[in-house]
Amino acid sequence: MSAPSVTADTAFRVAERVRAEAPWDVFAERSRRYEVHLQGRTVEMVRGPIELEGYALRVFRSRDGQTGTGSQSSTDLTDAGIATSLRQAETLSRFSRFPTKKVDLPRPGASLSPVEVRDPRLWDRPNEEILDYVHALLTAFEGRKGVGPSFGSVRATLSEATVANSEGLRASYAHTTVDFEVAVKSEGGPEGAPPGEYWVNDVTRRLEPRELPRRVEEWCQFAHDVRRAAPTPTGELPVVLPPDVMGQILPAVLGFRCTGEAQLRRIAPDLGTRWAPESVTIHDDGRVPWGTASSPVDDEGTPQRRRDLIVAGEVRSYLYDALHAGAFETESTGSALRGMVFGIYRDWRRFLHPPSSTSSTLEVAPGSGGSDAEIIEATGDGLWVQQLGWAVPDPISGAFGGELRIGYRIRNGKRAEPVRGGTVGGVVAAPPGTPSMLSSIAAIGSNPVLTEWVLAPTVLVRPLTVAGA
Amino acid sequence: MSDLRDHESELAGALRRLEPHTSFADVLTESAEGEGCRLDSKSVSPAREPTLRGAVLRAWGGGRWVEAATSGLDAASLRAAADSVLAGLTKAGSGAPLAGEPSTVRKDWTESPAHPLRDVPLEELIALEKDVLSRATAVDGIKECQVSILWADDERFYLNTAGARCYQVTSRVRATTVPIAIENGRVEFDYLSEGGVGGRERLAFLSSDRIEGVARDSAKLLHAGAPPTGEMSVLLDPGTTGTFAHESFGHGTEADQFVRNRSYLLPILGTMVGPETLTIADEGPYPGAWGMVQCDDEGNPGRRTVLVERGRFLGGLHDRETAAALHASVTGNARRADFLSRLFVRMTNTYVEPGDWSLEELVREVKQGVLMEHSTSGIEDPQGGQMQLKVKKGRKIENGRLTDTVTSMALSGKVLDFLKGIRGLSRRSDFEMTPGYCGKGHTDLLPVASGGTYLLSTAIVGPA
Structure with a gap:
């Protein structure tokens, strides 16, 4: 499988030089990064190309009835450099122990269809496209009084990923990733309130300048609302979580607790455990178009696919990479991803990190809750969480909580005044009988939206703990 | 090598x-x-x-x-x-x-x-x-x-x-x-x-x-209850005090935020922001600290920069450009996460100087509150002046005594209110410098350390 634009053969070149017994694999990327940084409405810095080509070479060796895994990453593509990496990987494998007797690496021949993860315009004209995007961003702020960007950045990474292994697999694909950040500041005005800010952080696969006028309008409104926000109420309240916020909370916990890694450490829920009401179904899908973790194959070369995680409220399956699949005598689910940090951020230098089994895009199945307005109406009185400072879910205990940067009271089924401050939190998932965010889902909207790590509709949780000012 | x-x-x-x-x-x-x-x-x-x-x-x-x-x-x-x-x-x-x-x-x-x-x-x-x-x-x-x-x-x-x-x-x-x-x-x-x-x-x-x-x-x-919620007395352990220093007067004083006009602190430069017992500094060459910087990535040697001295906000952390823009001196805080990342003004080892209370005296001060232990994360709000600190666990404080263990929790509130509420800091014997990683926004992680002793103030506590 090879997209026409892929010219890199990094992993294949390394593989040709590997003189070692099977099994082994190589993951490599050749990346170019381009950045534009703004200070106010002025371009402060233009960076690029930031060029990086490197690989991770992994060997698997039988040791004492288990497997010793040795991995070495490097940017040295010379014969001597590859030989050194292989020697170091072999050395590490002597100390490593993992409880599987057999590691099945993916074989060639799987029928793969492309996944939309490459922005072709960005790929062909990175500098121009980014500068055009920045121009569109600044244009969208023009004519607005008392509100504008205080700083921002657009960082685009254009990568060619290649995977090779001792089974003869040779896979490659090209992908683009855009890290976008802007701080929208509202100030001045007759009311004399202190300035307010709405801070936007997005990771996407493509630049979509046509979306900017609508989004800037929303961001400016949020920045204005920060200035007039009332203190957050306290109590056990019905709380509405839009897709952006769900994306901060769900992946870190579900993407760990429902994996072979958690199963091995005895902290995964038993299959069949009821974590949520019957209305809740969550799939993990590595092929969602433009998903930030989507790709034709995972970082071990196994085809990505759609996986059941929670079906009708019950935990249905776990996610596996090759190593953990071996430990449980099952097959990899194509869930080996490199570079995940805190479960919510992915390092663009993926070859520097070992793969781990984790979720790609969590798809929360749409419910019958209707539009956001209908979810709000169903809430009655409660709280709409627009943005948390940082939810920082704890993958092990499942606890999460973050400061409310901006939210809205819901009164009599209508969105009312903005509120800010205090914290909103709880436990994402808990054993049956213990209240949790998942078990307290009372309504699910009908319109899923793709954000960084989830494809989810707006959800009503009744209740969550809110500690207000 | x-x-x-x-x-x-x-x-x-x-x-x-x-x-x-x-x-x-x-x-x-x-x-x-x-x-x-x-x-x-x-x-x-x-x-x-x-x-x-x-x-x-x-x-x-x-x-x-x-x-x-x-x-x-x-x-x-x-x-x-x-x-x-x-x-x-x-x-x-x-x-x-x-x-x-x-x-x-x-x-x-x-x-x-x-x-x-x-x-x-x-x-x-x-x-x-x-x-x-x-x-x-x-x-x-x-x-x-x-x-x-x-x-x-x-x-x-x-x-x-x-x-x-x-x-x-x-x-x-x-x-x-x-x-x-x-x-x-x-x-x-x-x-x-x-x-x-x-x-x-x-x-x-x-x-x-x-x-x-x-x-x-x-x-x-396993048997700990949920933390109390709402506004109350909070006693931070030394590591959490360090995270407070980092998130409040660390990020807030990175002077690129001043130049961007994105810091709520700039208008109050030179004023009293906390009690006279409060001194906060950033120190690149702090011996042995995780965030040690002998020389920054613009070639300027690291140094001790006092951000808040005896309650007065003195100034920020600078690179060449921000120092020039604000008529200040470079402070050795121009750092890149690595050669692939751009340079920003960044912290190194940021800490609150010790006070003169004992831990027992600080606990006795509290009628209803919580001891927050083992910091897990923090996030700043340079424009809005708020902060969020999260800890792994804590103890309730009731009538001057430490009582039940409670699970993870978050502190939030306005930094300046928190500073005004500071009632005491414990002695140097409690001082700890804790390693961590810091991002500029959500990216560009680099090693930093943060330190302090026990600190007593008032804030909103909630679940985390």
Whole structure:
């Protein structure tokens, strides 16, 4: 499988030089990064190309009835450099122990269809496209009084990923990733309130300048609302979580607790455990178009696919990479991803990190809750969480909580005044009988939206703990 | 370890290529490597950090910076990177000269630890980890334990067109123990983690008492209740006090936020913001601290910068440009996460100076409140002046006594209100400097440390 634009053969070149017994694999990327940084409405810095080509070479060796895994990453593509990496990987494998007797690496021949993860315009004209995007961003702020960007950045990474292994697999694909950040500041005005800010952080696969006028309008409104926000109420309240916020909370916990890694450490829920009401179904899908973790194959070369995680409220399956699949005598689910940090951020230098089994895009199945307005109406009185400072879910205990940067009271089924401050939190998932965010889902909207790590509709949780000012 | 100074002629050649076309250019080259092992009851996972080497070239384009980076240190790769910068300079056009004074410092910082961890055989580190694992899992309720030990050497070599030439090597060591308690589907943990610049001596904290202690604390959390919520007295442990310093007067005083007009602190520069007992500083060369910076990535030596002195807000952390814009001095805080990342004004080791209370006296001050222990994260709000601190656990304080253990919680509120509410800080004997990673926004993570002693104030507490 090879997209026409892929010219890199990094992993294949390394593989040709590997003189070692099977099994082994190589993951490599050749990346170019381009950045534009703004200070106010002025371009402060233009960076690029930031060029990086490197690989991770992994060997698997039988040791004492288990497997010793040795991995070495490097940017040295010379014969001597590859030989050194292989020697170091072999050395590490002597100390490593993992409880599987057999590691099945993916074989060639799987029928793969492309996944939309490459922005072709960005790929062909990175500098121009980014500068055009920045121009569109600044244009969208023009004519607005008392509100504008205080700083921002657009960082685009254009990568060619290649995977090779001792089974003869040779896979490659090209992908683009855009890290976008802007701080929208509202100030001045007759009311004399202190300035307010709405801070936007997005990771996407493509630049979509046509979306900017609508989004800037929303961001400016949020920045204005920060200035007039009332203190957050306290109590056990019905709380509405839009897709952006769900994306901060769900992946870190579900993407760990429902994996072979958690199963091995005895902290995964038993299959069949009821974590949520019957209305809740969550799939993990590595092929969602433009998903930030989507790709034709995972970082071990196994085809990505759609996986059941929670079906009708019950935990249905776990996610596996090759190593953990071996430990449980099952097959990899194509869930080996490199570079995940805190479960919510992915390092663009993926070859520097070992793969781990984790979720790609969590798809929360749409419910019958209707539009956001209908979810709000169903809430009655409660709280709409627009943005948390940082939810920082704890993958092990499942606890999460973050400061409310901006939210809205819901009164009599209508969105009312903005509120800010205090914290909103709880436990994402808990054993049956213990209240949790998942078990307290009372309504699910009908319109899923793709954000960084989830494809989810707006959800009503009744209740969550809110500690207000 | 190879020496980046061996590439000086190629690096200088790249700068010479840029020099006719710019008023200022510099190059930072970096080589990083390390090794570590993560171990639990099921697996042993040794890992060598990648040997990541490369250089970033930067030139002033008369109004904006132009940068390019390469992972090759040969003449051809550096020439290609220089050509990319030249192409960017052409597009940038001419403009104002770069404000501020360039570094002309020429110095090497090459002190290495007496007992580098790189010299310790991997099997010896694994044996130590297995010993930690067995001690932790011997405690009732502990079903699993993750242990990790790592070292990382970072070598940086900086040259600029003004003649600066700075070389430094930093050797970091860190170890972490996470005993995991499981009962009836509930999973809890506490942690023990220390790290800093140095060698084998950095692992001395892995004593039986401390390992068994943290394991017992993990098990206790299985039966801990939820924290109280609402506004109350909060007593921060030393590590959490350090995170408070980092999130409040660390990020808030990074002077690029001043220049962006994005700091709520700028209008109150020079005013009293807290009690006279409060002094906050950032110190790059703090001996042995995880965030040690002898020389920043613009060639300026690190130093101690007092941000708040006896309650008065004195100033911020600077790079060359912000110092020029705000008529201040450079403070040695211009840092890149690595050669692939842009330079920002960043913290190093940020801490609150100790006070003169004992912990017992601080607890006695509290009628209803909570002791917040083991910081897990924090986030700043430079424009809005709020902060969020999260901790792994705590104790209720009732009528001047520490009572029940409670699970993880978050503190939030306005920094200035929190400062005004400070009632006391404990003595130097409680002082701790804690290692961590800091992002500029959500990216560009780099090592920093934060420190302090017990601190008593008032804030909103909620679940986390």
